Amino acid sequence: MTMKPFYSLLLGLTLASCSTMRSPIVPGAVPKDHGLIGAGEGPAWKDGSLYFSDGKHINRMDPKGHTTVFRHNASNGLLFDREGRLIACESGLRRVTRTEKDGSITMLADRFEGKRFNTPNDLCMDSKGRIYFTDPRYGPRESMELGFEGVYRINRQANLPPGLCSFAYEVPNVTRIQCEGAERPNGIFITPDDKYLYIADNNNNNHGGSRKLLRYELDKNGEVKLGSRKVIFDWKDGRGPDGMKMDAAGRIYVAAGTNKVTEWETNRFKAGCYILSPSGSLIDFIPTAPDEACNCAFGGKDGKTLFITSGNHLWSVPLK
Numbered sequence: 001m002t003m004k005p006f007y008s009l010l011l012g013l014t015l016a017s018c019s020t021m022r023s024p025i026v027p028g029a030v031p032k033d034h035g036l037i038g039a040g041e042g043p044a045w046k047d048g049s050l051y052f053s054d055g056k057h058i059n060r061m062d063p064k065g066h067t068t069v070f071r072h073n074a075s076n077g078l079l080f081d082r083e084g085r086l087i088a089c090e091s092g093l094r095r096v097t098r099t100e101k102d103g104s105i106t107m108l109a110d111r112f113e114g115k116r117f118n119t120p121n122d123l124c125m126d127s128k129g130r131i132y133f134t135d136p137r138y139g140p141r142e143s144m145e146l147g148f149e150g151v152y153r154i155n156r157q158a159n160l161p162p163g164l165c166s167f168a169y170e171v172p173n174v175t176r177i178q179c180e181g182a183e184r185p186n187g188i189f190i191t192p193d194d195k196y197l198y199i200a201d202n203n204n205n206n207h208g209g210s211r212k213l214l215r216y217e218l219d220k221n222g223e224v225k226l227g228s229r230k231v232i233f234d235w236k237d238g239r240g241p242d243g244m245k246m247d248a249a250g251r252i253y254v255a256a257g258t259n260k261v262t263e264w265e266t267n268r269f270k271a272g273c274y275i276l277s278p279s280g281s282l283i284d285f286i287p288t289a290p291d292e293a294c295n296c297a298f299g300g301k302d303g304k305t306l307f308i309t310s311g312n313h314l315w316s317v318p319l320k
Helices: 006-019 166-174
Strands: 034-038 041-046 049-053 057-061 069-074 078-080 088-090 096-097 105-109 121-125 132-133 150-154 174-177 185-190 196-202 211-217 229-233 241-246 251-257 272-276 282-287 291-301 306-309 312-318
Touching: 034 049, 034 057, 034 306, 041 291, 041 306, 049 078, 078 121, 078 166, 105 150, 121 185, 150 185, 166 306, 185 241, 196 241, 196 251, 196 312, 211 241, 229 272, 251 306, 272 291, 272 306
Parallel strands: 041 078, 241 291
Antiparallel strands: 034 312, 041 049, 049 057, 057 069, 078 088, 088 096, 096 105, 121 132, 132 150, 150 174, 185 196, 196 211, 211 229, 241 251, 251 272, 251 291, 272 282, 291 306, 306 312
16 A cells, blocks of 8 residues: 555556647648738737737737737747737847737847847746847848847846836846857747757758757756757758747647758658657647748647647647
């Protein structure tokens, strides 16, 4: 009898481990194309609506499927904080902002050590409400003020007075996270227990550049532990990983791949969402079109629909 709790625990751990290796896709389900509706990046779900960006605007698809412009002059990674406010990486304006419930905009960060960010790309939040974001630079590099492409943490969501530069606040508020071996950080997420930081390292416009999903261990202060870098999956010479999410079972959903051959990439990894186990085994794949799946998010009435942005098309597939 004294062994029963041990066997129960062992069985529970075994079942949990097995669940991470099962495909989460509803059997027979076919990805649905919602059309060319400006779904290039983002996406984020809130109160029955899906928000996504087209490179210039944040768009909102309501519960009836109608799409309208929610905000102008904002693009790329999106998330809602615990108070329901939208946090956005504004790549074009090189900053991270928060849209308040009254529609006003609060600038959270636009500089590090007095220099403008490259192009804030994607973001996530830890259990303490701190925001982590990536700052790569794709395309022309002449306007880069920083000499690196990094990962940062906004330690608190400061409320900066309108028009006031964030530099005076950034020393205590914005911290650079040292992610050894990451060439061009793109997608990012933190596990719910704040133990691991995942980085989509996507240096996809250079021959031999990294196209890897990397994992780092975090200490209790949210800093990366030295020597903890681990390669979870490698897209080799294909188009590398972009946005990503993790489900309750620990499976990782990564938007990646391309359907065309370019000067820098092969198409051996097709465009879509790659579903991986925590250790990096490929569990399943959801193809998308026309090309370049960029990000994904959970939503729907029960949270069991996966939405994928790909080539300004929005795709969805039901999950178990």
